[in-house]
Amino acid sequence: MNIWCIHGSMQTPSVWDSFGKNLATKNPNLELVSEDLSNGDFKGFKHWTDDFSKRVQEQGAGEKSFLLGYSLGGRLALHACLDRPDLWLGLVVVGANPGNGSKEEMLRQLQNDQEWAVKLRNEPLEKLIKEWDEQKIFCGIQNPAPRKIGDLNSSKISHQFKVFSKGRQRNLVPELSQIKNPPILYLSGEKDEKYSSIGKELASFCQSVEFRVIPHAGHRVPWENPNEFYLAVSDFMKQCMQ
Numbered sequence: 001m002n003i004w005c006i007h008g009s010m011q012t013p014s015v016w017d018s019f020g021k022n023l024a025t026k027n028p029n030l031e032l033v034s035e036d037l038s039n040g041d042f043k044g045f046k047h048w049t050d051d052f053s054k055r056v057q058e059q060g061a062g063e064k065s066f067l068l069g070y071s072l073g074g075r076l077a078l079h080a081c082l083d084r085p086d087l088w089l090g091l092v093v094v095g096a097n098p099g100n101g102s103k104e105e106m107l108r109q110l111q112n113d114q115e116w117a118v119k120l121r122n123e124p125l126e127k128l129i130k131e132w133d134e135q136k137i138f139c140g141i142q143n144p145a146p147r148k149i150g151d152l153n154s155s156k157i158s159h160q161f162k163v164f165s166k167g168r169q170r171n172l173v174p175e176l177s178q179i180k181n182p183p184i185l186y187l188s189g190e191k192d193e194k195y196s197s198i199g200k201e202l203a204s205f206c207q208s209v210e211f212r213v214i215p216h217a218g219h220r221v222p223w224e225n226p227n228e229f230y231l232a233v234s235d236f237m238k239q240c241m242q
Contacts, residue, residue, distance in 0.1 A: 001029060001030055001031070001063060001064075001065060001067070001089075002030075002031050002032075002033050002056075002059065002060060002063075002065040002066070003023070003030055003031070003032050003033070003065065003066040003067070003068060003237075004033045004034075004056060004065055004066070004067050004068065005019070005020075005033070005034050005035065005068045005069070005073070006035045006037070006068070006069040006070070006072075006073030006074070006076050006077055006198075007034070007035070007036075007037065007072075007073050008070045008071035008072045008073050008074075009071060009072045009132075009157065009160065009161070010129060010132050010147070010152065010157065011070075011073070011145065011147065011149045012036070012038070012147070012148075013034030013035065013036045013153065014034075014137040014146055014148075014151065015144065015145045015146055015147070015222075016032060016034050017221075018146070018226065019033035019222060019226065019229075020034070020073075021030070022226075022230055023230075023234075024226065026052070026234070027234075028090075030066075030237075034062075035052070035058070035073070036155075037072070037073075037076075037160055037164075038153055038157075038160075040154040041159070042163055042221070043163060044163050044164075045076070045079050045163075045164065045168070045169065048076060048164075049076070049079045049080050049083045050083070050171075052076075052080055053080060053083050053084040053087060055139040056084075056087050057079075057084070057087060057134060059068040060087065062090040064086075064088060064182075065086060065088060065089065066088065066089055066090050066091070066092070066237055066240070067080060067081065067088050067091045067092070068091075068092040068094075068233065069091075069092070069093055069094065069096060070094040070095065070096070070220075070221075070222060071094065071095050071096055071219070072096075072164060073096075074093040074094055074095060074096025074218060075096045075097060075098075075099070075164070075166070075169060075230045076164065077091055077093055077096070078091075078093060078096065078098060078172050078176070079172070081179075081182065081184070082172060082175050082176070082179070085179055085181060085182055087129070088182040088241035089182060089237075089240050090182050090183050090184070090185070090237060090239075091182055091183070091184045091185070091240065092184075092185045092187065092233050092234060092236060093184060093185070093186050093187070094187045094188070094221050094222060094229075095187070095188050095189070095192060095195040095219050095220075095221060096167050096186075096195075097195075097198060098171070098172040098173050098176065098198070098202055099166065099170055099171045099172050099173070100171045100173045100201075100220075102174075106166065106167045106218060107167060107200065108167075109165060109167040110165050110166075110167025110168065111167070111228075112167075112216060113161045113162070113165035113166070113167060114161070114162065114165070116128075116158075116161045117158040117159070117161040117162045118158075120146075120154045120155070120157050120158035120161065121154065121155060121158050125149060125152060125154050126149060128154075129147075129149065129197060137192070137219050138193065138218055138219050138220065139171060139189075139192060139218030139219060140164060140218075141191070141218045141219075141220070141224060142225075143220065144182045144220065144223040144224055145220055145222075145223040146223075173205055173206070176202070176205075176206045176208065176209065177205050177206045177207075179206075179208055180207065180208055181208065182208070182240070183208055183210065183236075183239070183240055184206070184208050184210070185209075185210050185232070185233070186199040186202055186203060186209055186210065186211045186212070186222075187199070187212055187213075187214055187221055187229070187232060188211075188213060188214070188219075188221065189213070189214050189216075189217030189218045189219060189220075189221045189225070190213050190214065190215050190216070190217065191217065191218040192217070192218050192219045192221075195219065196213055199211040199212075199213075210214065210236075212232055214228050214229055214232060216228070217229075
């Protein structure tokens, strides 16, 4: 059985390596598949979702999989879940926005993402990485997620900011509130007030969503408290397989 993992912005698939090793040690029948968002010149959410669902179906060979996404990866995971809920045994979303902001918020986000897209094509990546990590959303916590500058492609990340901007995302909450399966676990760090609020609200509207707060973590939950993160994901998967 596969568990597909989707990374966030300014990340590569290798961020899941440690989680994958832990998973393989304790769950030999589970295979981690890391999605690489730098592969493919996608035009938007629908284009990516169609391609991703097709690959998941082909690789699953009739067997359902698990899906895990962090931040940008979590938003994409929600789209994939709604596109083909029949492919998934369960979905874990970490610190992701379901697109239920006001029109003004969405416009501001679109503008912000377009500015990042331009900077990524014109400014040194090392400078931008530092600026990225200093954002308020990361709660002043130094980035513990593995990152090699040489593995990042500025132009491809720029493209991701353009086509996968939260400002281009539809509000997924009405659709999520209508589905019973697959079950969804929404995780946020206790220090991440913004996404803890989003997770709590999402769970109140959607019967398929369970919300859980991970202690001693901000936005980058899988890497700021890897042990609690693994336990939460592992417990959820066991419940889904019962």
